[in-house]
Amino acid sequence: MTARIDLGWHLARMRVTGIVVLVVTLLVAAVAYTMPYRGSSVASPVTVTLVAFAAGLWIGFSANRDAGARMKKIRRAYAVHGDEERLLRDHWLAYVAVLLRLEVMAVAGFVVSLWGTGPASGVWLLALCAIMIVLTWPTRRKTQLLLGRARAAREDVQG
Numbered sequence: 306m307t308a309r310i311d312l313g314w315h316l317a318r319m320r321v322t323g324i325v326v327l328v329v330t331l332l333v334a335a336v337a338y339t340m341p342y343r344g345s346s347v348a349s350p351v352t353v354t355l356v357a358f359a360a361g362l363w364i365g366f367s368a369n370r371d372a373g374a375r376m377k378k379i380r381r382a383y384a385v386h387g388d389e390e391r392l393l394r395d396h397w398l399a400y401v402a403v404l405l406r407l408e409v410m411a412v413a414g415f416v417v418s419l420w421g422t423g424p425a426s427g428v429w430l431l432a433l434c435a436i437m438i439v440l441t442w443p444t445r446r447k448t449q450l451l452l453g454r455a456r457a458a459r460e461d462v463q464g
Contacts, residue, residue, distance in 0.1 A: 312448060315393045319400055319443035326404040327438045330411045334431040337418035345420040354421035361413025361430050365437060368406040375399040376451070384458040392455055396448070403441055410434035 345353050379395040411434045418427030 310389045310393060312393075312445065315397065316443055316445060316448060319397055322397070322401060322404065323438060323442060326408060327435060330408065330431065330435050330438060333411045333415050334428060334435070337415045337427050337431065338424045340419060342423055343419045350420070350422045354417050354426055357413040357416045357421055358430060361410040361434075364406050365410040365434065368403045368437075371406065372399055372403045375402065380451075380455045380458050383455040384462040387459055389452070389455075392452070393448075396451060400441070400443065404438065407434055407437050407441070410437070 344350065347353075348356075376396075376399060379392060379399060382395070383389075383392045410430055414427040414430035414434060416427070417430060418424040421427060
């Protein structure tokens with residue numbers, strides 16, 4: 306079932322999603338940097354910072370591994386169903402999942418800014434989050450590569 310797909314619309318939807326998440330991250334950074342420091346009554350600021358950095362970095366850097374596993378499942382499913390519109394929708398959903406994982410880094414940076422060692426530390430985690438979002442920017446080449454690999458997998462299954 307090879308329907309005519311609109312690659313331009315797919316890329317536009319993915320890029321708008323990426324821009325929205327990047328803007329939210331930048332807003333979180335601005336709020337975290339301008340809000341007064343709250344301190345923590347539960348743990349020391351260093352402990353809060355270390356835990357937030359560890360959680361944020363682990364979730365953020367494992368997003369790539371998670372995305373790879375999701376894309377393998379998406380390509381295998383396409384090999385069976387052959388619906389390119391569904392393939393692109395699933396691609397977008399995988400992208401949203403990666404962006405949400407990266408947003409956890411933004412939340413961790415916010416936590417460090419308000420309850421950890423302060424905005425001077427939290428801003429680094431927020432900056433790393435923004436850089437990683439930019440690195441996930443969807444391109445025509447990446448999408449065409451996905452389509453090519455998925456079509457090859459479908460041919461292998463059918464042939």
